[in-house]
Amino acid sequence: MASLGLIGIVVLAFIIFVVYFIFKILQFIIQAINLYKKILESQEAIQELLQGISEITENYESAHLLFDSSLIKKCPDCKEMIKLEAKICRYCQHKFPNE
Numbered sequence: 324m325a326s327l328g329l330i331g332i333v334v335l336a337f338i339i340f341v342v343y344f345i346f347k348i349l350q351f352i353i354q355a356i357n358l359y360k361k362i363l364e365s366q367e368a369i370q371e372l373l374q375g376i377s378e379i380t381e382n383y384e385s386a387h388l389l390f391d392s393s394l395i396k397k398c399p400d401c402k403e404m405i406k407l408e409a410k411i412c413r414y415c416q417h418k419f420p421n422e
């Protein structure tokens with residue numbers, strides 16, 4: 324009877340160990356999922372940041388072009404403002420005759 328009790332304790336300890344092991348694996352999986360979500364969120368944040376930077380750059384370029392209006396002409400085809408020295412429109416590829 325004493326040996327049966329010992330086996331019982333060993334089996335119980337083994338079950339506790341297995342349950343603990345499964346619990347640890349689940350914890351690890353949850354942590355991995357959370358980490359993956361954070362990575363995705365940070366990637367979106369970086370993309371938004373890059374988009375913001377490109378928008379600012381574009382705004383600066385158009386503002387700079389408008390400010391420097393003496394170096395600008397209007398394309399007769401698409402009505403976009405382009406550089407005075409341009410021989411081809413960068414928007415519609417309209418060709419300007421050589422002056």
Ligand SMILES: [Zn+2]
Pocket residue numbers: 398399400401402403412413414415416417
């Ligand atoms: Zn054009």
